[in-house]
Amino acid sequence: MSFDSKYEVFIADCEKSKSLSYRLRYKAYCLESRFENPDQFKLKMEFDENDERSVHFVVRSRKTREWVGSVRLIIGSFCDIPSRKFVQAPKTHLGNEAAKEHFASLEEFTKVLEISRLSVLERFRKPGAGAEDRLEGITIMIGLLRAGYEYSNKQGYKHCFFTVAPALARILRRMHFHFCQVGSIVDYHGRRIPHYAYLPDFSRGLVNHSPALHNMFHRKDTYSSFKGAASMVVNDGRRSDIDENLPCAV
Secondary structure (H helix, E strand, C coil): CCHHHHEEEEECCCHHHHHHHHHHHHHHHHHHCCCCCHHHCCCCCCCCCCHHHEEEEEEEECCCCCEEEEEEEEEECCCCCHHHHHCCCCCCCCCCHHHHHHHCCHHHCCCEEEEEEEEECHHHCCCCCCHHHHHHHHHHHHHHHHHHHHHHHHHCCCEEEEEECHHHHHHHHHCCCCCEECCCCEECCCEEEEEEEEHHHHCCCHHHHCHHHHHHHCCCCCCEEHHHHHHCECCCCCECCCCCCCCCCC
């Protein structure tokens, strides 16, 4: 994957960058997919009660400086995360033994996370998109997931949930990421299936099946501070261009 030569990921560590994430979500979830009613978000930013306890990431094109996607990690106990209401039990034929073993005691865990609001621009995912654009969209999503994975490792998180479309789950499974289905299909922003991943095992299938993806996924320093980049002065005396091409909020 050529993600790092084309894109850069930032952790949204200031109010400006969080607002950027909310505006990208508004575009994806309210205007494009219509999963949410745009009239409910007068500021043209899609956010909810989980955002205050979430870590946000945004990604932009190195070439065009366009912001093209975002994701959040909801932090909390197992009983607090949104996916909890969909969880039943691991589907034994889809998961791995380590994941099922750890899943059995999740009610006791107070430190889990949920991958949520993973989105890219419509042109990378709409049904009429060409094969090249669809592949680019998958690459962007993997880059966002990688940033979340590195953050989770740094902070010591091992238990992760995500409720995603069946098509995305199939893509991740074909790439040999390890996770297990933990519930039936639900109507939640479209057809979605809840999954659980024991993070120490999440990427272990990549070593033998996709060494290039394994190397990409396990690079260090895969995201930068938005706040730090915004205040950085480049060598020729001009300020950083991190604020360029921010989606308009009005």
